[in-house]
Amino acid sequence: MAELIREPFGALVSMRKAYGEALIELGKTHPNVVVLSADVSNSDHSGMFEAVYPDRFFNVGIAEPALVDVAVGLANGGRVPIANTFSFLFATRALEQVRTHLCYGEANVKLAGAYSGLSDSFDGPTHHAITDIAIMRALPNMTVVVPADPLAVKKLLPLVADWQGPVFFRLCRNEVPEIFTDEYTPEIGKGIVLRQGADVSILSCGVLVARSLLAAKCLAEQGISARVVEVHTIKPLDRGLVIACAKETGALVTVEEHSIIGGLGGAVAEVLVENEPVPMERIGVADTFAESGPYSELMDKYGLSVNDIVNAAHRAVARKCK
Amino acid sequence: MIADLSRRAYEFRIQVLQMVYARQTGHIGGAFSIAEVLTALYFHHLRINPSNPNWDDRDRLVFSKGHACAMLYTALAHRGFFPVEDLMTFRALNSRLQGHPERQKTPGIEVPAGPLGHGVAIGAGMALCARMDKSKRRVYAILGDGEINAGVIWEGALVAAKYQLDNLKVILDYNGVQQTGTTTKVLPTEPIVDKWRAFGWHTIEIHGHNQTQVLDALDQADEIHGKPVVIIARTTKGKGVSFMENDSYWHGSPPNEKQFQAALAELNEGVARWQN
Numbered sequence: 001m002a003e004l005i006r007e008p009f010g011a012l013v014s015m016r017k018a019y020g021e022a023l024i025e026l027g028k029t030h031p032n033v034v035v036l037s038a039d040v041s042n043s044d045h046s047g048m049f050e051a052v053y054p055d056r057f058f059n060v061g062i063a064e065p066a067l068v069d070v071a072v073g074l075a076n077g078g079r080v081p082i083a084n085t086f087s088f089l090f091a092t093r094a095l096e097q098v099r100t101h102l103c104y105g106e107a108n109v110k111l112a113g114a115y116s117g118l119s120d121s122f123d124g125p126t127h128h129a130i131t132d133i134a135i136m137r138a139l140p141n142m143t144v145v146v147p148a149d150p151l152a153v154k155k156l157l158p159l160v161a162d163w164q165g166p167v168f169f170r171l172c173r174n175e176v177p178e179i180f181t182d183e184y185t186p187e188i189g190k191g192i193v194l195r196q197g198a199d200v201s202i203l204s205c206g207v208l209v210a211r212s213l214l215a216a217k218c219l220a221e222q223g224i225s226a227r228v229v230e231v232h233t234i235k236p237l238d239r240g241l242v243i244a245c246a247k248e249t250g251a252l253v254t255v256e257e258h259s260i261i262g263g264l265g266g267a268v269a270e271v272l273v274e275n276e277p278v279p280m281e282r283i284g285v286a287d288t289f290a291e292s293g294p295y296s297e298l299m300d301k302y303g304l305s306v307n308d309i310v311n312a313a314h315r316a317v318a319r320k321c322k
Numbered sequence: 323m324i325a326d327l328s329r330r331a332y333e334f335r336i337q338v339l340q341m342v343y344a345r346q347t348g349h350i351g352g353a354f355s356i357a358e359v360l361t362a363l364y365f366h367h368l369r370i371n372p373s374n375p376n377w378d379d380r381d382r383l384v385f386s387k388g389h390a391c392a393m394l395y396t397a398l399a400h401r402g403f404f405p406v407e408d409l410m411t412f413r414a415l416n417s418r419l420q421g422h423p424e425r426q427k428t429p430g431i432e433v434p435a436g437p438l439g440h441g442v443a444i445g446a447g448m449a450l451c452a453r454m455d456k457s458k459r460r461v462y463a464i465l466g467d468g469e470i471n472a473g474v475i476w477e478g479a480l481v482a483a484k485y486q487l488d489n490l491k492v493i494l495d496y497n498g499v500q501q502t503g504t505t506t507k508v509l510p511t512e513p514i515v516d517k518w519r520a521f522g523w524h525t526i527e528i529h530g531h532n533q534t535q536v537l538d539a540l541d542q543a544d545e546i547h548g549k550p551v552v553i554i555a556r557t558t559k560g561k562g563v564s565f566m567e568n569d570s571y572w573h574g575s576p577p578n579e580k581q582f583q584a585a586l587a588e589l590n591e592g593v594a595r596w597q598n
Binding site: 066100 | 425426433436439457
């Protein structure tokens with residue numbers, strides 16, 4: 001278990017650069033993969049693929065609905081298109097295309113949603129994506145995958161490409177610590193217990209998995225044994241693991257860089273109330289738009305700090321004892 | 323052949339009339355305007371194999387104006403993609419013929435349609451794919467004229483021109499009437515030929531109920547290189563039934579019994595005109 005996590009965490013590494021490198025690797029093993037961009041390939045680093053495979057890369061301009069539709073056409077002929085633009089644009093401007101063709105039409109298109117959460121921090125709320133998970137997971141047939149560190153991006157991308165059907169692959173813009181070791185072997189649809197614990201389970205996704213692990217350490221010093229689970233696949237959710245966590249630890253905290261409405265917290269809550277209701281606290285952005293600012297401080301201000309997670313765990317445990 | 327295809331177009335109009343009348347729901351006007359184009363494509367021009375609908379090198383047809391699908395279903399059934407008897411289950415529960423096209427339930431349907439505007443960009447993706455595969459397959463997208471109000475149509479047009487997709491052929495069913503009135507009233511789109519030309523397309527303008535012109539245009543489109551082609555087919559909404567022609571009421575309203583009988587009589591005359 002412990003060998004999955006680096007102790008201490010590794011250096012800060014750019015997640016978008018890791019994504020670009022992962023695309024190049026994918027290109028070698030997956031000749032059917034084609035990459036499309038809505039003119040942000042230098043932002044999200046999908047342009048790294050273009051440099052190596054210019055014949056398999058298409059820039060359709062600032063035209064997100066067409067980006068998705070062109071990808072649909074390519075999928076119709078058996079290609080595996082990976083469409084790239086900012087996450088909020090997939091979830092808003094191109095949503096109709098995503099719903100009708102990827103989900104209803106079961107087009108085998110992968111959406112790489114760049115700059116998710118608050119990670120495009122300085123560009124402000126117009127560029128933040130804190131409702132994308134809620135929107136995407138509500139669509140029938142859609143699979144939602146959120147990598148937690150640069151190594152996870154590299155390990156998950158080939159699985160995303162091989163998964164039959166549409167996938168929303170949610171990416172972070174920034175430099176984040178490497179938390180996983182090479183032993184990390186994710187499987188779509190399965191959660192991973194990163195740290196055992198008996199008093200409370202912290203279920204987390206994306207870059208906040210690192211903060212969740214730090215929070216568990218703090219809690220241990222305070223005498224609370226916290227389990228940490230990485231839920232990289234929000235849909236289909238690993239319901240069995242969620243229920244097991246509820247039964248075995250009796251209290252849950254969900255942690256995500258997303259609105260508290262409809263994301264990981266919403267998905268977990270749905271499973272709990274129907275199967276194993278236990279006290280649960282949600283860490284996420286309150287129902288509000290954020291603001292511009294440095295990434296780490298921005299997350300702190302909007303309720304996503306290590307301390308916030310620690311306090312939520314205390315609240316959940318306290319409710320359990322009532 | 324011209325007479326045969328033209329007669330078929332009228333027979334198909336009768337079939338559509340019966341489907342919409344039976345279910346009291348469906349779109350007649352836009353189905354009638356595209357009848358000659360569809361018979362030309364499915365009974366002469368397209369390289370397809372009804373017994374193997376997913377044959378790799380088949381020509382692709384994106385029926386972007388999905389609301390007119392009763393006519394498409396009729397063409398597909400008579401071309402052998404599924405039993406003709408199924409047509410009368412149109413829009414009924416448990417039918418393979420959904421209110422708007424669905425890919426999984428209906429053989430011969432490439433992509434869903436209904437929300438308007440997808441045809442050009444999806445067609446561009448299909449055409450790019452054909453080029454990468456070094457396949458000779460051609461891609462056709464059938465649009466309505468109201469549909470081109472949608473911005474994504476023009477995004478797709480720019481993409482197709484950028485990649486010089488001469489294997490993509492758009493057919494614009496330019497009947498001049500959309501749901502709430504004429505296109506000139508709702509959202510003017512003229513000068514339509516200039517617009518497509520300015521977007522980098524080769525344009526061909528035809529009378530869309532003249533089967534000879536339709537067939538010639540489809541052949542001509544195959545001779546164009548380095549540019550996508552749009553065939554602007556000037557048509558009549560509700561074509562073939564005098565009281566339905568050019569009236570936006572018949573965009574999505576079903577006929578009552580009296581209207582049904584009157585329409586049937588006129589369409590039978592159309593069939594008779596092309597007999598022999």
